[in-house]
Amino acid sequence: AQSVTQPDIHITVSEGASLELRCNYSYGATPYLFWYVQSPGQGLQLLLKYFSGDTLVQGIKGFEAEFKRSQSSFNLRKPSVHWSDAAEYFCAVGPESDMRFGAGTRLTVKP
Amino acid sequence: KAGVTQTPRYLIKTRGQQVTLSCSPISGHRSVSWYQQTPGQGLQFLFEYFSETQRNKGNFPGRFSGRQFSNSRSEMNVSTLELGDSALYLCASSILAGETQYFGPGTRLLVL
Numbered sequence: 104a105q106s107v108t109q110p111d112i113h114i115t116v117s118e119g120a121s122l123e124l125r126c127n128y129s130y131g132a133t134p135y136l137f138w139y140v141q142s143p144g145q146g147l148q149l150l151l152k153y154f155s156g157d158t159l160v161q162g163i164k165g166f167e168a169e170f171k172r173s174q175s176s177f178n179l180r181k182p183s184v185h186w187s188d189a190a191e192y193f194c195a196v197g198p199e200s201d202m203r204f205g206a207g208t209r210l211t212v213k214p
Numbered sequence: 215k216a217g218v219t220q221t222p223r224y225l226i227k228t229r230g231q232q233v234t235l236s237c238s239p240i241s242g243h244r245s246v247s248w249y250q251q252t253p254g255q256g257l258q259f260l261f262e263y264f265s266e267t268q269r270n271k272g273n274f275p276g277r278f279s280g281r282q283f284s285n286s287r288s289e290m291n292v293s294t295l296e297l298g299d300s301a302l303y304l305c306a307s308s309i310l311a312g313e314t315q316y317f318g319p320g321t322r323l324l325v326l
Binding site: 198199 | 218245247256257258259262269270272304306308311312313314315316317318319320
């Protein structure tokens with residue numbers, strides 16, 4: 104069965120520092136992998152997705168993620184965090200018609 | 215182009231009542247999916263509709279139902295509300311089933 108684990112419930116980083124959010128998945132075949140961001144009171148916005156091909160995926164807002172099959176991971180990274188990045192981040196494994204989401208990682212950005 | 219809209223945005227009901235939530239997809243999108251988000255269970259898939267047909271259904275009791283109209287608008291209904299149904303209900307639309315989903319802001323339901 105497909106499932107996603109986000110080991111970090113809450114992460115705090117200083118503005119300008121780099122960020123890495125962890126995601127581990129379990130999936131029977133080649134996974135469809137996604138990262139979404141949710142700001143308070145808002146719906147989810149797709150940051151990036153991986154279906155196949157290049158294992159380093161570029162997304163919006165300066166985010167990128169790397170698919171590592173050997174580690175069953177799809178970690179999200181950003182080289183320099185901005186205060187507006189404070190939000191909750193969800194990793195998900197597809198297909199899109201039946202996505203399974205992780206529990207989310209709440210990101211706090213310190214000035 | 216307008217995004218996914220959900221009405222109402224907030225709703226308070228009491229146990230035993232029923233509720234209907236509405237979702238209007240992005241113009242031209244024919245697939246609509248529904249999700250429930252709670253602090254305890256996180257984001258869970260409810261069901262997906264495409265061209266007025268339910269394609270997939272998550273692991274929820276029969277009290278949860280939905281439908282899609284010919285204009286792709288979708289409604290979900292929850293009957294005999296329980297306290298545990300309090301949640302943020304998110305709707306997402308895509309051009310076709312299996313394509314990139316765009317989420318609405320959600321309807322926050324509180325059951326007292």
